[in-house]
Amino acid sequence: MNIGVLVSGGGTNLQAILDACDSGIIKSGKVVTVVSSKDGVYALERAAKRGINSVVIRRKDYDEPALFDKAIADHMKSMNVELIVMAGFLSVVGTDLIKEYPNKIINIHPSLIPSFCGKGFYGLKVHEAALEYGVKVTGATVHFVNEIPDGGKIILQKAVEIQDGDTPQTLQKRVMEEAEWKILPKAVEMICSGQI
């Protein structure tokens, strides 16, 4: 399957997908384009280093959210993308894109959904909320994307224990290393191979 990855930042989850393509964890799909919602992010360099097509599509350049969605959908279609992976994409995608790719858009979220998810829960805020609540276990979730933020059907989850002295930063790093970079490539292969 041709994969299009949506990014907004450092792109370590994109890197995990690319590495999984090299190592054979992902053998039924390949990344054909990377779309960033921001200029100058490191994820774009990761794509360039591999000679992968990339483009910047910024919400602020469009008068309406629907036109932003259409721009992403048009680009993905022009690249023959069959699966869209949101890997740290900070803009919300709307119905116009979701309708074009039913059950073919997935997202990685850095908590065990339904905890610490939905509107306003992104980046470090998720880990701050987990520490503030005092949970002993957190983790990451890969899920299908529908109209409800972080509300689509869950594909994979992995738990990560919270340690004494964790800060939002140390927790974010461990959740990425122990959970996100493992379950995202795995979920991609499950979809590309037709297992789900």
Ligand code: GRF
């Ligand atoms: C990750 O924590 C991901 O779960 C969240 O945004 C972060 C992106 O990091 N949605 P990166 O750009 O993949 O390094």
